[in-house]
Amino acid sequence: xxxxxxxxxxxxxxxxxxxxxxxxxxxxxxxxxxxxxxxxxxxxxxxxxxxxxxxxxxxxxxxxxxxxxxxxxxxxxxxxxxxxxxxxxxxxxxxxxxxxxxxxxxxxxxxxxxxxxxxxxxxxxxxxxxxxxxxxxxxxxxxxxxxxxxxxxxxxxxxxxxxxxxxxxxxxxxxxxxxxxxxxxxxxxxxxxxxxxxxxxxxxxxxxxxxxxxxxxxxxxxxxxxxxxxxxxxxxxxxxxxxxxxxxxxxxxxxxxxxxxxxxxxxxxxxxxxxxxxxxxxxxxxxxxxxxxxxxxxxxxxxxxxxxxxxxxxxxxxxxxxxxxxxxxxxxxxxxxxxxxxxxxxxxxxxxxxxxxxxxxxxxxxxxxxxxxxxxxxxxxxxxxxxxxxxxxxxxxxxxxxxxxxxxxxxxxxxxxxxxxxxxxxxxxxxxxxxxxxxxxxxxxxxxxxxxxxxxxxxxxxxxxxxxxxxxxxxxxxxxxxxxxxxxxxxxxxxxxxx
Ligand code: FAD
Numbered sequence: 001x002x003x004x005x006x007x008x009x010x011x012x013x014x015x016x017x018x019x020x021x022x023x024x025x026x027x028x029x030x031x032x033x034x035x036x037x038x039x040x041x042x043x044x045x046x047x048x049x050x051x052x053x054x055x056x057x058x059x060x061x062x063x064x065x066x067x068x069x070x071x072x073x074x075x076x077x078x079x080x081x082x083x084x085x086x087x088x089x090x091x092x093x094x095x096x097x098x099x100x101x102x103x104x105x106x107x108x109x110x111x112x113x114x115x116x117x118x119x120x121x122x123x124x125x126x127x128x129x130x131x132x133x134x135x136x137x138x139x140x141x142x143x144x145x146x147x148x149x150x151x152x153x154x155x156x157x158x159x160x161x162x163x164x165x166x167x168x169x170x171x172x173x174x175x176x177x178x179x180x181x182x183x184x185x186x187x188x189x190x191x192x193x194x195x196x197x198x199x200x201x202x203x204x205x206x207x208x209x210x211x212x213x214x215x216x217x218x219x220x221x222x223x224x225x226x227x228x229x230x231x232x233x234x235x236x237x238x239x240x241x242x243x244x245x246x247x248x249x250x251x252x253x254x255x256x257x258x259x260x261x262x263x264x265x266x267x268x269x270x271x272x273x274x275x276x277x278x279x280x281x282x283x284x285x286x287x288x289x290x291x292x293x294x295x296x297x298x299x300x301x302x303x304x305x306x307x308x309x310x311x312x313x314x315x316x317x318x319x320x321x322x323x324x325x326x327x328x329x330x331x332x333x334x335x336x337x338x339x340x341x342x343x344x345x346x347x348x349x350x351x352x353x354x355x356x357x358x359x360x361x362x363x364x365x366x367x368x369x370x371x372x373x374x375x376x377x378x379x380x381x382x383x384x385x386x387x388x389x390x391x392x393x394x395x396x397x398x399x400x401x402x403x404x405x406x407x408x409x410x411x412x413x414x415x416x417x418x419x420x421x422x423x424x425x426x427x428x429x430x431x432x433x434x435x436x437x438x439x440x441x442x443x444x445x446x447x448x449x450x451x452x453x454x455x456x457x458x459x460x461x462x463x464x465x466x467x468x469x470x471x472x473x474x475x476x477x478x479x480x481x482x483x484x485x486x487x488x489x490x491x492x493x494x495x496x497x498x499x
Contacts, residue, residue, distance in 0.1 A: 004099070004100055004101060005093075005100070005101045005102070005103060006036075006100065006101075006102055006103070007102075007103040007104075007105075008033075008034060008035070008036040008078075008102060008103070008104060008105070009030070009033045009034075009035075009104075009105040009106065010023075010026050010030070010033060010035045010036065010104070010105065010106055010107075010108075010389070011035075011036045011038065011094060011102055011104040011106075011107045011108075012026075012035065012036070012037045012038070012107075012108045012110060013038050013039070013084050013094065013107070013108070013109050013110060013111050014037075014038075014039055014040075014109070014110035014111045014112055014356070014358070015037060015039030015040075015041050015043070015044030015045065015079070016041075016044075016045050016110060016112045016356060016357075016378060017045050017047060017062065017356065017375055017378040017379050017382060018110035018112070018355040018356025018357070018358075018378040018379070018381055018382035018385075019037060019039065019044075019108070019110030019111075019355075019356070019382060020037070020044050020045055020046055020047070020070075020382070021047060021378075021379050021382030021383050021386070022108050022110060022355060022382040022383070022385050022386045022389075023035050023037045023074070023077050023386075024046075024074060024077070024386075025382070025383055025386030025387065026386045026389065026390070027074050027076045027077045029386070029390050030076075030390075031076060032076075033076065034076050034077075034078050035076060035077045035078070036077075036078050036080065036102060036104075037077055037078065037079045037080070038080050038082055038084055038094070038096060038102065039079065039080075039081055039082075040081070040082070040083040040084075040111075041081070041130070042066070042067070042081050043064040043065060043066060043131070044064070044065055044066075044067060044070055044079060045062055045063070045064055045065075046062070046063050046064075046065050046070060047060045047061070047062060047379055048060065048061045048062070048063050049061045053410070054408075054467060054468045054471055055402070055406075055471055055472075055475065056402070056403060056405065056406045056408040056471060056475075057408045057410055057419070057467060057471065058376060058379075058403075058408075059410070060379070062375070064131065067079035067081065080096070080098070082096040082097050082098040082100070083096065083097040083325075084096050084097075084111070084325050084326075085097055085325050086325055086328060086329075087107075087109075087325065087326045087328070087329045087332070087352075088329060089329050089331045089332070089349045089350070089351075089352060090331075091103070092104050092105070092107075092351065094107065104351070105351065105393075106351045106352075106353065106389045106392070106393065107351060107352045107353065108345075108352075108353040108354065108355060108382075108385050108386070108389065109326055109339060109347070109352065109353070109354040109355075109358055109359075110354070110355050110356045110358060110378075110382060110385075111321075111322040111323075111325075111326070111358050112321070112322055112356060112357045112358055112378075113319035113320055113321045113322060113338075113357035113358060113373060114127070114129055114319060114320055114322055115127025115128065115129050115133075115315060115316070115317075115318075115319055115320075116315070116317050116318045116319060116320050117315045117317075118150055118260050118263070118313070118315045118317060119263055119315075122263060122298075124263075124265070124297060124298035124311075124312045124313055125263070125312070125313050125315050126140065126312055126313065126314050126315065127314075127315050127316070128155060128159075128314065128316065129319075137314065140311070140312050141163065141166060143311075144166050144310075144311035144312065145166060145167065145294075145311060146166060146167040146168075146169065146279065146296070146308075146309070146310045146311055147163065147166055147167075147168055147169075147310055147311060147312055147313070147314060148168075148169045148170075148171060148300050148308060148310045148312075148313045148314070149168060149169070149170045149171070149313075149314045149316060150171045150260055150300075150313060150314065150315055150316065150317055151172070151314075151315065151316030151317040151318070152172040152173065152174055152177065152178060152179055152180065153178075153180045153316060153317075153318060154178075154180065154181065154411070154413075155316040156170065156172075156314075156316040157177065157178045157181075157413050157414075158413070159314060159316065160194065160252050161193070161194060161413070161414050161415075163250075164250060166251075167251050167253070167279045168251065168252045168253070169252075169253050169254075169255060169279070169308050169310065170252055170253070170254045170255070171255045171258055171259070171260065171300070171302055172254065172255070172256060172257075172258075173257060173258065173259050174256070174257065175256060175257055176188075176256075177190065177191065177194070177254065178190065178413065179425075181413070181418070181420060181424075181425075181459075182425075182459065183425060183435070183447060183459070185437055185439065185445065185447060186445050186447065186459055186461060189439055189441070189445040189461060190413065190414050190416070190445075190461070192441075192442070193414040193415065193416070194250075194252055194414060195250075195252065196250075251279070253279060253280050253286075255302055255304065255306060257304070258302040258303045258304040258306075259302070259303045260300060260301075260302060260303070261301045261302060261303045262300075262301040263298060263299070263300055263301070263313070264298070264299040264301070265297070265298060265299075266295060266296060266297050266298065266299070266309075269299040269309075274301075274307060275291045275292075275307070276291070276292040276296070276299055276307045276308055276309045277289040277290065277291060277292055277306055277307060277308060278290040278291065278292040278293070278294075279292075279308075289306065292308075292309055294309065295309070296309025296310055296311065297309075297310075297311060297312070298310060298311075298312065298313065300313060319357060319373060320337055321337050321338040321339065321357060321358040321359070321360075322358060323337070323338065323339055323358060326339065327339070329349075331348060331349040332347050332348060332349055332352065333347070333348040334360075335360045335362060336360040337360070338354075338357075338358055338359050338360030339354040339358055339359050339360065340359070340360055340362050341353070341354050341355070341359045341360070341361055341362060342362055342363055343363035343400055344388040344391075344392070344398070345359070345381060345384060345385035345388050345389075346388070346392075347359075353385045353388065353389055354385070355378070355381035355382045355384070355385040356377075356378035356381055356382060357373045357378060359381065363400075365404070366404060366405045366406070367423075367456070368405065368406045368407060368421075368422035368423060368456065368457065368474055368475070369404050369405060369406060369407045369422075370407055370423070370427055370428075372407070372409070374409060376408075376409060380401065380403045380404070383401075384401045384403070384404075387401070405475065406421065406422055406471065406474060406475055407420070407421065407422055407423075407424070407457075408420070408421055408422075408471065410467075413461075416461050416462055417460075417461070417462065417463060418459070418460070418461050419458075419459075419460040419464075419467045420457075420458075420459055420460075421457055421458045421459075421460075421467065421470055421471055421474055422449070422455075422456055422457035422458065422474045423449055423456045423457035424447075424449065424457040424458060424459045425449075425457070425459075426449045426456070426457065427457075429449065429451055429456060432451060432452065433449055433450065433451045433456065434449075434450045434451070435447060435448070435449060435450070436448045436450060436485060436487060436488050437488070438488040438490065440462075443462055444460075444461060444462030444463070444464050445459070445460075445461040445462065446458070446459070446460055446461075446464055446466060446488055447459040448470065448487065448488065450480070453479045453480055453481035454477050454478070454479060454480065455470065455473045455474050455477075455478075455480060456474065457474065458470045458474070465495075466494065466495075468495075469494055469495050
């Protein structure tokens with residue numbers, strides 16, 4: 001008979017990028033130990049084709065794999081699909097939904113995060129997080145005439161650009177689009193691409209790619225835990241038809257500086273005898289709202305007083321770490337909404353580590369790094385957590401990994417390559433920062449953030465080829481005062497200048 005309690009030297013919770021990377025690293029460090037990977041999701045995420053593009057920028061592919069395929073490559077990793085429901089740190093034990101208890105020598109919690117929804121349990125409010133929710137979104141969109149996207153982060157930006165054949169109303173609380181990543185200048189640079197027609201040829205961008213092993217039948221699992229799947233990531237919509245029913249190509253209206261006040265289902269809204277407004281077709285209609293004669297399943301009332309009807313709402317307003325099963329054990333401290341980790345990815349309790357979206361870092365960061373819940377950081381933290389677990393187990397010391405020296409992120413928005421470096425938005429730099437901008441409409445937008453003559457961060461949109469040079473300038477903190485505006489002079493080959 002199988003025992004109810006099993007002991008493993010290493011237990012990792014979570015089959016996303018952070019957990020899988022951590023497990024892979026430990027498995028290769030300790031080939032004679034079995035590393036247990038407990039995951040709520042049936043498919044796990046494996047990093048493949050990893051390539052260091054520059055000192056801090058990295059490129060890799062992501063493959064969603066079944067546990068059996070993954071275990072073929074890593075025979076000393078045991079994957080068990082079961083949700084962890086409880087942690088008992090005094091007894092070094094986790095309890096899983098399958099009724100079993102697992103005792104750990106060292107534990108790394110990598111349970112990720114879930115979308116923060118503007119309203120729970122509303123069938124017309126959708127959050128996109130994993131393969132299942134993305135499929136559900138695609139299905140709903142296929143017969144939608146109008147959707148409302150709420151939120152201004154990366155997912156919202158990608159969605160409003162990708163959706164076709166459907167009116168999109170985009171409600172953002174800020175003055176400009178994409179302010180998690182961009183300043184107002186960059187937002188203005190990108191706006192025409194959102195309002196205009198999309199190019200036929202999509203940009204081939206060297207960045208993380210996402211693939212799903214086995215196609216549709218793999219995703220359609222009734223056993224998959226809908227709330228706890230692994231997060232999707234870059235290019236998640238590639239190959240997915242994001243098309244509604246209307247004969248329109250790309251039709252987006254933005255409502256700036258507003259939040260969601262109320263949501264009403266159709267019958268409740270009709271009882272209120274209020275008037276919803278029609279999709280503004282032009283600038284004139286934006287000023288003088290026309291009443292909407294169509295009926296919609298759900299209505300959204302914004303804090304600017306406007307009411308729109310739609311088929312469904314996508315809530316893309318950030319994520320909440322899945323900490324609940326772990327923080328029932330009071331020894332684990334939480335900061336922000338994540339599990340607190342120190343500079344060795346240790347939580348506040350012995351032998352328990354955390355990495356990826358679930359954790360909040362508490363170390364004094366390098367002047368050019370900040371935590372953001374992104375795929376690259378999930379991989380880096382998972383890898384570094386495994387190194388720290390190994391060092392602690394062997395009683396060795398370990399330095400902080402170089403990847404935490406500089407924030408570096410490559411992505412693609414509105415079919416432009418986007419590179420963000422360091423304090424790209426002047427985060428926490430105070431008032432003595434200076435910005436230098438070079439912009440060629442429709443081609444490139446380059447912004448550098450300077451402080452006391454030194455480069456602190458940069459936003460590079462388009463094929464600028466400046467990422468390596470600027471990465472070096474931020475890392476080596478060379479005094480650039482003498483160069484002044486020549487730094488961004490297109491006539492000067494800046495790479496030659498500093499090589
Ligand atoms: P996850 O990938 O969320 O994995 C968590 C794992 O833990 C899952 O396997 C889950 O099943 C499991 N789990 C949860 N609770 C439990 C439990 N109690 N017991 C057992 N297992 C549990 N990042 C970028 O860098 N660039 C982008 O362009 C980008 N786009 C994105 C687009 C979308 C639509 C989404 C949703 C995310 C995007 N991200 C992007 C963010 C990125 O995907 C995440 O930061 C990253 O995947 C986090 O990895 P993780 O391993 O920490 O967590």
